[in-house]
Amino acid sequence: MSEQTGARRAWLEGPLAPVPDEMDAVDLPVTGTLPDELTGRYFRNGPNPAPGEVTDHWFSGHGMVHGIRLRNGRAEWYRNRWVRTAKLTDDAVFVRPDLTFDRTAVSANTHVVPHNDRIYALVEVGFPYELTPELDTVGPCDFGGRLTTAMTAHPKEDPRTGDLLFFGYGFLPPYLTYHRLSADGELVESREVEVPRSTMMHDFAITENHVVWLDLPMVFDVGLALQGRMPYSWDDGYGYRLGVMPRDPSAGTTVTWFDIDPCFIFHVGNAHEDAEGRVVLDAARYSPRDFARLWSAIGGLPMAEAVTAAAVTGDARMHRWTLDPATGKCVEEPLDDRGVEFPTHDEARTGLEHRYLYAASRDSIVKYDVRTGSTTAHTPGPGLVPGEAAFVPASGARNEDEGWLLSIVSDVAGTGSELLVLDASDLSPTASVRLPRRVPAGFHGSWIPDPADTPGA
Numbered sequence: 001m002s003e004q005t006g007a008r009r010a011w012l013e014g015p016l017a018p019v020p021d022e023m024d025a026v027d028l029p030v031t032g033t034l035p036d037e038l039t040g041r042y043f044r045n046g047p048n049p050a051p052g053e054v055t056d057h058w059f060s061g062h063g064m065v066h067g068i069r070l071r072n073g074r075a076e077w078y079r080n081r082w083v084r085t086a087k088l089t090d091d092a093v094f095v096r097p098d099l100t101f102d103r104t105a106v107s108a109n110t111h112v113v114p115h116n117d118r119i120y121a122l123v124e125v126g127f128p129y130e131l132t133p134e135l136d137t138v139g140p141c142d143f144g145g146r147l148t149t150a151m152t153a154h155p156k157e158d159p160r161t162g163d164l165l166f167f168g169y170g171f172l173p174p175y176l177t178y179h180r181l182s183a184d185g186e187l188v189e190s191r192e193v194e195v196p197r198s199t200m201m202h203d204f205a206i207t208e209n210h211v212v213w214l215d216l217p218m219v220f221d222v223g224l225a226l227q228g229r230m231p232y233s234w235d236d237g238y239g240y241r242l243g244v245m246p247r248d249p250s251a252g253t254t255v256t257w258f259d260i261d262p263c264f265i266f267h268v269g270n271a272h273e274d275a276e277g278r279v280v281l282d283a284a285r286y287s288p289r290d291f292a293r294l295w296s297a298i299g300g301l302p303m304a305e306a307v308t309a310a311a312v313t314g315d316a317r318m319h320r321w322t323l324d325p326a327t328g329k330c331v332e333e334p335l336d337d338r339g340v341e342f343p344t345h346d347e348a349r350t351g352l353e354h355r356y357l358y359a360a361s362r363d364s365i366v367k368y369d370v371r372t373g374s375t376t377a378h379t380p381g382p383g384l385v386p387g388e389a390a391f392v393p394a395s396g397a398r399n400e401d402e403g404w405l406l407s408i409v410s411d412v413a414g415t416g417s418e419l420l421v422l423d424a425s426d427l428s429p430t431a432s433v434r435l436p437r438r439v440p441a442g443f444h445g446s447w448i449p450d451p452a453d454t455p456g457a
Contacts, residue, residue: 014412016440023437025078028077032430033073042070043065044065044439044445045111045122045444048062048063049061050088056228056299058298065121080135080437081131081136083121104127106126108121115157116181116183116185127141127147146190149169150168151166154444156205156350157350164181167193169199169201174192174193175198193243197238199219203283204268205270205281207273210244210245210247210273212281214283217264241259261332263319264291265285265286267341269283269359270354271351272351272353278323281322282318284318285318290315318359320334335370336366338375341360342360342387345357356370358391362385364377364380365427367427383413386407386408392447392449399425402425406445407422408442409432
C-alpha cells in the first residue's frame with residue numbers, strides 16, 4: 001500500500017487539480033489587443049491523471065497538452081488533448097520486476113517543443129511522442145531507430161546551427177548519453193558520458209563550445225521502483241557537481257567536474273562563455289532544505305529536512321555559477337532572493353551571452369536584468385497563479401527584450417484561466433485571452449509560430 005494512502009495529495013487539488021475531459025472552443029474572448037505578429041499556437045504540457053485515477057506523485061499523471069491558436073489579432077480556438085502514450089492506452093507498467101523498461105510506456109507530460117516542422121511531447125524517461133498541430137497524437141519517435149535511450153524534456157536548439165542537443169539518462173548503464181539531432185531531424189551523434197550512478201538529471205545547458213551537466217544527489221532507487229513509486233531518493237553522500245564537456249566530437253567524453261555547494265537544480269535559465277573562456281551558468285537553485293520541502297509536497301518520500309508544505313510553491317532562487325575549465329575554479333553567487341521557478345529566455349540567445357531572464361514566482365512573473373542586477377515583476381492579481389512565461393521575439397527586434405511573454409494564469413479558486421500576454425520590455429499587459437475552462441498548473445510550453453510561407457495555415 002502506498003505511503004500516501006489517506007494522506008493529502010496537494011497535486012490533485014486546487015490549482016493543480018486535473019480536468020476530467022477534452023474539449024474544443026472557438027472565438028475566445030480577448031481583452032486588450034493581440035499583436036498581429038502573434039500568429040501561431042501556444043502549447044503547454046502538464047500531468048493530468050484520467051478521471052478516477054489517483055497518483056502518488058505530481059510527476060506521474062498522464063500528459064495533457066493545452067493549446068491556444070492565435071491569428072490576425074484573434075484567439076481562434078482552445079483545445080486540450082491527452083498525449084496518447086502506451087501507458088495511457090495500454091495501461092503499461094512503468095518498471096517491471098526485472099527492471100526492463102518500455103520507453104513508450106511513460107507519460108509524455110513535461111514539455112512540448114517544435115523541431116524540423118514536427119512537434120514533440122516530452123518526458124525525461126521515455127521516447128518523444130509526435131503531435132499534430134491540432135494536438136492529435138501521431139505516436140512515439142525514435143528517429144529511425146537510432147535513439148536507444150530516453151530523451152530529456154529540455155533539449156536545447158543551437159540558434160546558430162539549428163541542431164537540437166539533448167541527452168538521456170538511464171536507470172541501468174549507460175547512465176548518461178549525449179545526443180545531437182541535426183536541423184533536418186536526423187540523429188547524427190550519440191556519446192556515452194561516464195557518471196557514477198543514475199540520477200534525476202532533469203535539465204542541462206549548452207554554450208557555443210560546451211555542454212554543462214548537473215550531477216546532483218537525487219539517485220535512482222530500485223526499491224522504490226519495485227514498489228511502483230517515484231523511483232528517486234536523496235543521497236547526500238553522492239556529492240554535488242557541475243560538469244563542462246566540449247561539444248566537439250573529437251574531444252570524446254572528457255568532462256571537467258566542479259564541486260559546488262549543496263543544492264538541487266531542476267531548471268537552468270541559460271549559459272554562455274565569457275571573454276576569458278569561462279562558462280557562466282544561470283539557474284534556479286534549491287537549497288537542500290527547500291528541495292526537501294518541495295519534494296515532500298509533490299508526493300516524494302519525506303526527506304530528513306522536509307517541513308510541512310500547505311501547497312506546492314517555488315522555493316528556488318536564481319543563482320549564477322562561473323566555471324573556469326583552465327583552472328578548475330568555481331565561483332557561486334546569488335542573483336536574487338525571491339522564490340521562483342521555470343526560468344526562460346530569448347531562445348535566439350540559447351548558449352550565448354544574455355541580458356534578460358524571466359521566471360514565475362508564487363504570484364508574479366519576474367524579469368531579471370543580469371547586467372544591472374535589477375528585477376521587475378508583474379502580479380496578475382489576488383489569487384491568480386502564473387505559469388511559465390514563454391518569450392516570443394518581435395519581428396526585426398533590435399533589443400533582446402523586444403517581444404512578448406505568454407503565460408497561462410489560473411485562479412486558485414478554480415473559476416478559470418487566461419492566456420496572459422505581456423510586453424517583455426516592461427511587463428505591462430498587452431492582452432489576455434479568457435479560456436473556456438480552468439487549466440491546471442503544469443510544466444512547460446512553447447510558442448510555435450506559423451511558417452512564414454503558409455499564412456493561411
